[in-house]
Amino acid sequence: MEIRLMNLRRNYGSLHAVDDVSLVIPSNTVYGIIGRSGAGKSTLVRLISMLEKPDSGEVYYNEKRVDNLSKEGLIEERRRIGMIFQTFNLFSSRNAEENIAYPMEICHMDKAYIHKRTEELLELVGLEGRGKAPISTLSGGQKQRVAIARALATKPSILFCDEATSALDPQTTRSILALIKEIQKKMNLTVVMITHQMEVVRDACDRVAVLDSGHIVEEGLVSDIFSSPKSDVTKEFLSSLTNVQESIVRWSKEGGHYTLRFRGNSTDEPIISSVSFSTGAVFNIRAAGVQVVNGEEMGVMMADIGPDEETARKAAAMLREKGVLVEEEKKEAR
Numbered sequence: 001m002e003i004r005l006m007n008l009r010r011n012y013g014s015l016h017a018v019d020d021v022s023l024v025i026p027s028n029t030v031y032g033i034i035g036r037s038g039a040g041k042s043t044l045v046r047l048i049s050m051l052e053k054p055d056s057g058e059v060y061y062n063e064k065r066v067d068n069l070s071k072e073g074l075i076e077e078r079r080r081i082g083m084i085f086q087t088f089n090l091f092s093s094r095n096a097e098e099n100i101a102y103p104m105e106i107c108h109m110d111k112a113y114i115h116k117r118t119e120e121l122l123e124l125v126g127l128e129g130r131g132k133a134p135i136s137t138l139s140g141g142q143k144q145r146v147a148i149a150r151a152l153a154t155k156p157s158i159l160f161c162d163e164a165t166s167a168l169d170p171q172t173t174r175s176i177l178a179l180i181k182e183i184q185k186k187m188n189l190t191v192v193m194i195t196h197q198m199e200v201v202r203d204a205c206d207r208v209a210v211l212d213s214g215h216i217v218e219e220g221l222v223s224d225i226f227s228s229p230k231s232d233v234t235k236e237f238l239s240s241l242t243n244v245q246e247s248i249v250r251w252s253k254e255g256g257h258y259t260l261r262f263r264g265n266s267t268d269e270p271i272i273s274s275v276s277f278s279t280g281a282v283f284n285i286r287a288a289g290v291q292v293v294n295g296e297e298m299g300v301m302m303a304d305i306g307p308d309e310e311t312a313r314k315a316a317a318m319l320r321e322k323g324v325l326v327e328e329e330k331k332e333a334r
Ligand SMILES: Nc1ncnc2c1ncn2[C@@H]1O[C@H](COP(=O)(O)OP(=O)(O)O)[C@@H](O)[C@H]1O
Pocket: 012, 015, 017, 035, 036, 037, 038, 039, 040, 041, 042, 043, 044
């Protein structure tokens, strides 16, 4: 299902939590919304999922307007939505399968069907045989798997994930993201992935919108945004990512003032040599490696550029012209 947002606004007193947001979230995709804490992500999700009404603006599911529905209409449309959260929000008094059965019970579905569907869902999320497990005995990753199964019980068209992996370690995060991607394809879902972690966008999302102070500051294909980010907020998110990149080999602890990123399609050209030749710049490479951004390979290189600042600036400008993303480390961070 395609989701379309038109000029959404939501104020809390004088605070513009969501400030004129217009977006198209295509069907059958994993769509990321990234922003710092307080950027307005959760508020935006509450508006898109009809938990809260906007002060102005419109929300469409396919061609149907859903922000102004009556109570009955709202209940009907909300069946098309599943949600998962950072805190899992499971019932601790119910075991795994009773949690998964819950949304089907409140729709008064047939007992035999509920049983069959619960077994199916346990298998889908990799928890076959664990239905009777009390929630307290499950790991964080397993709890999120139960929450995913419960969210999908009534076969929704949209899955909202609000910081769904923020409480999990990196390895568990990767396994949950892989599961969400797999389920998205299997069920042709529209997944809206809310996060403050660029790793989540890199590993799971097809497109991303960057939210800052209630505004969308940048939107596009994840591979485009990683290779040529425009806003400072996006660049900041990206720089936090390079610091934790495990696939980058650093052979010198010192330096690496410039970070260069090369997209797959430009990596065959002798870019460094030709820039060096035309500008006289010398490159001292301190670290390099390959990042995989949603399936697309991107070369990353950290280097110092000399012999002087002016030549370095010329070289950086020429690299940018050739489609390389060049970031200069801030002086105060050194
Ligand atoms: N119900 C509310 N009442 C008043 N202020 C709110 C409410 N919900 C959120 N806010 C404020 O709106 C801003 C955006 O919050 P939120 O959407 O939760 O951001 P995020 O999820 O990106 O961290 C914050 O400044 C927050 O304090």
